Amino acid sequence: MEDIKRKDADMNDGQQNKHPQEEEIDLLELALKVWAERRWILKCCGYAVIVGLVIAFSIPKEYTASVMIAPEASDNKGGSLSSLASLAGISLNTSSGSDAIYPDLYPDIVSSTPFVTGLFDVPIRDMDGEINTTLYDYMDEYQRVPWWSYIISAPFKALGWIVSLFKESEEEVEKLDPFQLTKEQTDIVKALSDHIGVSVDKKTGVTTISVTMQDPRISACLTDTVVNRLQSYIIDYRTNKARKDFHFQEKLFERKKKEYEMAQENYAKFADANKNIILQSYRAEQVRLENEMNLAYQVYTSVAQQLQIAEAKVQEITPVYTIVEPATIPVKASKPSKAMILIGVIFLTGMGCIGWILMGKDLLYSMRKKNIPKV
Template identity: 35%
Template sequence: MSEQKKDVIDLVEVFKLLKTKKKVFFIVLPIVFVLSCLYIFPQPRYYRCSVTLAPEATGENVAGGLSSLASQFGVNLGGASQDAIYPLLYPELVESNEFVIDLLGIKVTKLDKSLSTDYYTYMRKHQEKNPITAPFKYVMRKVTSCFKKNENTKGLRTGAQMDPFRMSERDSKLLDEIKSNISCDVDKKTEVITIKVEDQDPLICATMADSVRVHLQDFITRYRTNKARIDVEHYEKLAVKSKKEYEYCAQIYSAYCDANQDVTLQSFLSKRDELENEMQLKFNTYSAMRTQLEAMRAKLQEKTPAFTTLQCATVPVKPAGPKRIIFILGMCFLATFITALWLARKQLFTKA
């Protein structure tokens, strides 16, 4: 029984000990409070903008109905859509290097009109940094660079024309930073797409959120209509070719008829009928190509997806972070807990 009592931590004794050591808290907490303020207040504010859109349903017939019913229970059958890139893969698409590189050439302007440039230059040279931590990061970069080999960037394209297949380490880190600022979430039940963008400037934040929406819609449209567009271009070439052939045959037939108006010999009449038949065949081919072309254009229009924007991009009024008061209170609470744990370590960890 006495051994069990020894294993029990006496909280009253712990509190009495902490009360006698309250001077330590009066020293630690002000220091933590000041350091937290020095770190968090110079930290640049960032804003967040959200865009919500709903794509048209891609389910067909019974499979589409079953998929829609299963989605109500959070189950994705995956067999209703004929697309290789279905909505649940859109977040992976937005995080791809090719997609992010397409955003680098977008023209952006700060809310106070003090800067107007492309997104690559803005992210590379015009990002605000914490003046307290910036010197330490600079020193760390210099120290780590001493142990790295010099990177050969000769021949590498940069900016909006950078090659996603081969890029410099600096550009790769920039793309990772942009990816961390852009997120795309898809609701598994409704397939509603939510795009969120964070940035230090509210106007640029809204501009990029809308640009990501437009680029995503354009990519999906190009992907779904690629085969139909190829068919349209193919039948346009055939229609142009068949029209030229028909016009050429009509020209020969007209010239022959004009030159032999008063001729009644059977050989001339047979030649005229032969030219007329050939002209009619070319016309029928041209008519068939025009009909097929219009059908392919209608199919292209049918394949073009429609998107409904449920929430458009809006310039945010209030910053989304950092939460300065919450950060300071959290650091003070953490310092209090660690200090108390340290002062009462003998009572907490040395019980026999």
């Protein structure tokens, strides 16, 4: 019995030792198959080089301009404003000035439909001075595309033209309505959103805004425009309530000023008309008018102080952004990367050839063998 067990164990060990050898033999056979077809693989890769160059040079160049901005620190905001308010005897609560717009929301703001449609009328001019139009017309009429895009879109354009023959002509929309965009306007909004990028460094708070366009001058100018529009949007949001309070105080100041001037005028007229009269009734009326004038003056000066505080508050909460890196006209194109396209096409071609040699041939042979009728 022990001899039989030893023989079984030796047989199992032998089978286990054969598996690595068989695997090595299989890998060696696969490598020999590929090596045998090396000339064909190199030939296909040579064709791939030509195809890759055609693809790389057919894609239009795109240039990227970027701006880096850093917001001011807001730790001690409201200190000088509170001091000014305390001098006037007014208690000012500055703890409610927290922002609802954080830098993390900047990408969503820039890609929003109202923000993008607000850029449609921005005047632009290309590097050569040949294009001088609006951003909407530039995106609609002056965008270069690869040659194969015309081939792919030709059937759909023909189908759309045939369908349009059986439809009534639609009236052109003269005024832009962000609430109801046309298909063409929606496509341009999406294209512009894809060309504008915003990234925020959460550690430093530095925001990088980049715009990619087919013309270097347009990309730089549009980057500046996007930065200015974003800053205006944030400033309008943060100072909205303060500006409303300021306008209210301004109107109140004008009204109280007129009331004081009217009380002053009434007192002066009464005093001049009754200068030598010593009757108690006239003196009582004079005291009443004088008290009204003094009260109107106190209210007037108090409102004037509140107006100054409201004006200072608008200035205090207005955010200030520092341009860390301004936009410059890019010299080199950022897209496409011709080297990466060429390497990618060659790699895919080589892998496709190897896959055909190792699996494709055998699969095709087995399929043909199944389809051959038996005699």
